[in-house]
Amino acid sequence: MHRRQFLLGAAALASPAPLLAQGAPNVGANRLVLLGNKGGPSIRAYAPSPSCSLLVWNGVPYVIDVGYGVTFKLVESGFPLPALRYAFITHHHSDHNLEAASLPYNAWAVGLKTPVDVYGPKGVEALVERGLAAQKFDIDTRMTDEGRPDLRKLVVAHAYDEGEVMRNGEVVVTALRNKHPPIVDSFALKFSLGGKTIVFSGDTTYFPPLADFAKGADYLVHEVAYGPALEALAQRNPNAATILDHLKASHTMAEDVGRIAKAAGCKTLVLNHFVPGDDKNLTDEKWTAAVRTQFDGPVIVGRDLLSIAL
Ligand SMILES: [Zn+2]
Numbered sequence: 001m002h003r004r005q006f007l008l009g010a011a012a013l014a015s016p017a018p019l020l021a022q023g024a025p026n027v028g029a030n031r032l033v034l035l036g037n038k039g040g041p042s043i044r045a046y047a048p049s050p051s052c053s054l055l056v057w058n059g060v061p062y063v064i065d066v067g068y069g070v071t072f073k074l075v076e077s078g079f080p081l082p083a084l085r086y087a088f089i090t091h092h093h094s095d096h097n098l099e100a101a102s103l104p105y106n107a108w109a110v111g112l113k114t115p116v117d118v119y120g121p122k123g124v125e126a127l128v129e130r131g132l133a134a135q136k137f138d139i140d141t142r143m144t145d146e147g148r149p150d151l152r153k154l155v156v157a158h159a160y161d162e163g164e165v166m167r168n169g170e171v172v173v174t175a176l177r178n179k180h181p182p183i184v185d186s187f188a189l190k191f192s193l194g195g196k197t198i199v200f201s202g203d204t205t206y207f208p209p210l211a212d213f214a215k216g217a218d219y220l221v222h223e224v225a226y227g228p229a230l231e232a233l234a235q236r237n238p239n240a241a242t243i244l245d246h247l248k249a250s251h252t253m254a255e256d257v258g259r260i261a262k263a264a265g266c267k268t269l270v271l272n273h274f275v276p277g278d279d280k281n282l283t284d285e286k287w288t289a290a291v292r293t294q295f296d297g298p299v300i301v302g303r304d305l306l307s308i309a310l
């Protein structure tokens, strides 16, 4: 397995930081919160915002994807930002990684003083390092002027590849390379929490191996696209000539999401990363009906800030 760890700043952490940072604020009950649920980087309204979810298990928070708006959505959900501990990026489209550096920064600005581990496909080191480097003047100033700790020493970026991403106590995170051309390093992520299993599809076209990866999962959080609405979406993006081809080759139509859920035998299917994400004609009933052609288990149509107790 290929794995590299990149330590920002001079004071490298000698050993893995504890799962739950000492003195971190209480983050509340076990839950899955769908923070941002639209596919793609376009911002046309406050909600839905680009991809981000929060998983809380035994007092430890895991943020999955850090699209634009993740900081605000975490705050709005009642999450105490200084408790930020782990972030996982499924791939380097910006609707999944735009706040890789600004989320830790924003947490630091309101009191973060404990380590943050950011996991992502290769390139995550540069993404975080350069993002913080861009704020060198501000960070240096606030350290001397306000007595804050060095943020660059708190944030550790880890590049992961397919296989085990992280293991800490009973929590194991594993990655499956999915199919999201032209991006090669794009992954589904499985959180085995010791009692519950949550799988995130990441961005992918119909990808049957995902069903095995998500076998028996308590929750399969799967991206979804609505075929008949894609033409209209393409017309709204006049500077992206081949966007329709990309959408069809790189995302999963709702009926195929149902096929994956059925083959996986997941206990509950959760839809997120809607493409289109802001078409008012696409009601919850329409999304559900398309999935229902293949899957007859429980389906939750995601919306920003929807919290699911675990
Ligand atoms: Zn995306």
Ligand SMILES: [Zn+2]
Pocket: 091, 093, 180, 203
């Ligand atoms: Zn993507």
